[in-house]
Amino acid sequence: MNQAAHAHPEHRDDFGAKLGMWLFLLTEILLFSGLFLGYAWMRTRYPAEFHHAGTEMNAVLGVTNTIVLLTSSLTMVLSLVAIQRGERKRAMLGVGATILLGLVFLVNKAFEWHAEIHHGNYPGSAHLATLPPGEQVFFGLYYTMTGLHGVHVLVGISVLSVMLVMIKRGRISRDRFVVLENGGLYWHLVDVIWIFLLPLFYLAA
């Protein structure tokens, strides 16, 4: 890295960095699109089963988590605004709040999964084997899609934690904030994907 640093002393390309990030987000959308496609096909095959399995979902927890994530996107934007104005403390506060809300989301999710598993609704369980095939697929998709989304929340939290340190050390500052902007873009994407997951599972009934 040292080498790169002295080989390209002047090279800085904020637009390029953002372009790269958008391309990466595109790959993320396509990653989930494979699952959305699978969901669409399975739901067409088993409309009644999906409806019935959807009644087992806890819509209150799902909606709560939606509110939590949307708020976290707000704190993320506020943090970006703050850094653009040079208010470092407030920017750190914003990122910190985003991380905290992300953790709240994951804790909520853990309770929800725990409850479902407690009811025997997990792949390979004896209870699930007694249900009609379409409902088994519903739960398979439920764990896969919310699980993959959860992994993304976790990655987002880790990325934002690094950014917290970077703001503290002045590596992200008033005139050098593209990294935070990109981190924010990633976080919003995770948020947007959740907004699609909510109706597909929690409001499926």
Added chain:
Amino acid sequence: MTEHRAAHGGLPLSYLDDTGSKRGILAWITSTDHKRVGILYLYATLSFFAVGVAIGFIMRLVQLGPFHHLVTAQWYNALFTVHGVLMIFLFVIPGLPPVFGNFMLPLMIGARDVSFPRLNLASWYFFMAGAILVVVSLFTGGGPPDTGWTFYVPFSLKTGTNVTLAVFGAFTLGFSSMLTGINFITTIHQMRAPGMGWFRMPLFPWALYATSWIQVLATPILAITLVLVMLERIVGIGIFDPAKGGDPILYQHLFWTYSHPAVYIMILPAMGAITEILPTFAKRTVFGYKAIAFSSIAIAGVGSLVWAHHMFTSGISPFALMLFSLLTMIVAVPSAIKVFNWTATLYKGSIEFEPPLLYALTFIFLFAIGGLTGVMQGALAINVHVHDTYFIVGHFHYVMFGGTGFAFFSALLYWFPKMFGRMYSRRAAYVAWVPLFIGFNMLYFTMLVLGLQGMPRRYYNHLPMFDLGHEVATVGSWFLVLGLAIFFINLIVAKFRGAPAGDNPWGGVTLEWTTASPPPTENFEEIPVVTHGPYVFEQEGDA
């Protein structure tokens, strides 16, 4: 800058000599210089290619009576799976873009590096991690996977072999491919030299641009499909398992949604390299610049919509069959445009015959056979007859080996003097071509015939009626291996003992030939300013 200007009388150090603050292998595996990363990819992919060739060689031996019991039937299944996985995921897909793309793209567009040099090195690590996982999967767990490289469900869910780890390896390799794609798109958008508009850009970068979009758009679909296979094997989520309401056809759709466009990841940069080589040796500008540039984009676009032609016998609706058959025929059009443009480029050129040109012409010949047999299979009736036979195997080897493989060889011969600053023996390169060409056609053309006669692919045994064909093909494989050996020994010798090649041995006019061979770390003393299109040869005046 000053620290790069060491002993060479004020000249900047070449990327090969400039080790930065590190030594030995560390100076390579920690370097973010696009040229060093390209060389890392070159060595890695060629090593896997060698293993793949060895496995292919054994598979051919097994089809010869006396050697039939060299391996068991189970091992034969493992061999064709591993051969496919190695060749496709570790050689053909990461062949041209990460090797020549990394090395040449910044040079050709007049940049000092790619947009994200550290990401570039990281993608090599992803590549190696994936490769190691694939290799480990061969020796651990239930033994090497025996599903074929396509990992079709439901067999891939039921088999006791080490599918999960191999699939995870392929998943990791996908990251490498995707990150390279993101890097190249950004580089092409942002880093072109002043004055180099889109239509002054050489056509290899154009091909890389189209390829990168496929890598970005298609690879995630493979990633999620492989994740689903892993989850299905580990926890049994049921999406591909009919017993739980899942659908195996869904797997095939998802798999080919990536894996067909992946064919264009393999062939587009190969076409791009050929498009660089022909004008240089015809000493005239390329015929139909814009047609070639746009046909790359068209291939990438239409090629993403033809995946279900791999599934004509899987049981999909008649309407889908017709649609995908039509689209498959259409994708042949932009490919043919390229072939016509290449031949037109040679027409009335002042041709200077050199080894890269010979291999490039061989590419056109073999690719034409591969392409035309592909159109044949796009026709529904023929497809049903030849599905899963040696005809398919012959066809895709003509495209992937005759196409991408020979383009890779041609590109290697073309850019080798630039990359290493040394020249190989031209005579040895010609000599290698003879057994390569004869062996290639004996092996794969015979496969086309065997397939039409009804020899199924992936079978350990064959009926006596196919004996002659198998004997011809196996002997062909010996010639092929001999040719490969001569080809690569020539290059290895040249790497260490070749005569200095000079900065521009072929008289090329694209930007990579304006700098030293091997290029300095910074690529150019001063970033060039571009005032005209890429293939302007002086003899022609303003062309």
